[in-house]
Amino acid sequence: MPIVRNVSRAVSQLLQSSACGCGVSIVPVRCIGISPRQVASDASFHSVSFSESDHPRVLITGGLGQLGVGLAKLLRKRFGKNNVILSDIRKPADHVFYSGPFIYSDILDYKNLREIVVNNRITWLFHYSALLSAVGEANVPLARAVNITGLHNVLDIAAEHNLRLFVPSTIGAFGPTSPRDPTPDLCIQRPRTIYGVSKVHAELMGEYYHYRYGLDFRCLRYPGIISADSQPGGGTTDYAVQIFHDAIKNGKFECNLKPDTRLPMMYIDDCLKATLEVMEAPAEALSMRTYNISAMSFTPEELAQEVQKHVPELQVTYNVDAVRQAIGGYLFLGSG
């Protein structure tokens, strides 16, 4: 379901770093199965291995990126600080390290990941590790390993241990032959980036594991996410975050996309709220495993004009990056 918000309001909110609301459309479904590497399932495989009154025990992979720290903050408020473990292969900043449990986890290390899940009695896993669209094109073998092999590890461990698993997909999972305005949840997906291909693979593998092994797999296709206090990790939509930092720090911003490149975006609080809502939805309320979510679409030129209303001295120039521009040509999801 679309989250409608115009760019003007979003810019004000970002510059003030304030929060806002959103929603996800959810409709009915059911599923079945047994796990891939072991463990026979039973009829109640879909209810995760904690009782309704307990809080889930959460692991977030790739948690030090643009979205993970904010997600941990939201989930810790809801489920308690010690029930949410952030993990990554990078060293956390002090404020992250001291804000709650952090653990080293390389998703390419299957045994280590399984040990973490077992030792910490994990019941929900948010799989955020990935190489995004632009950095993925710069290193296809690594993107293939992290985004595809890493996903396989996570899927097997999640199925083996009856986890509820969230894997974000992206507007990058569409391609030039996908229908636009609106882009349905189910449509042609022939992306032309390793990032997009790996995310379509994740959507399909999650759906397959759901029907084959009963895995409680849930997925939302995020638009480009805009945040104030975390840096983006190398995507095509990064400019829409960088402009705020550069406007405030330098009064100058060099945009690596053409001024008229219209892309779907969403404010981080909306994205994380939607993510929690879809994870908390009762299994029978889900009719599919993967849903689109949307908020707004704008061009660099429109965003610059809005930011200039708050920072009038901001100077914007354009130095187009051919790879990002080519990817940006088919990142879409309705008109927002």
Ligand SMILES: NC(=O)c1ccc[n+]([C@@H]2O[C@H](COP(=O)([O-])OP(=O)(O)OC[C@H]3O[C@@H](n4cnc5c(N)ncnc54)[C@H](O)[C@@H]3O)[C@@H](O)[C@H]2O)c1
């Ligand atoms: N930020 C967006 O605009 C956006 C949009 C659509 C979808 N998504 C998806 O949301 C998720 C989180 O995005 P993000 O923006 O926080 O990404 P990010 O690039 O900022 O962070 C990804 C994290 O994964 C970690 N990582 C890389 N290799 C790893 C490995 N081998 N083991 C463990 N961790 C590893 C990195 O250290 C990094 O901290 C990703 O799956 C991404 O595809 C993000």
Ligand SMILES: C[C@@H](O)[C@H](N)C(=O)O
């Ligand atoms: C679109 C989204 O997946 C990410 N921000 C990227 O540009 O790669």
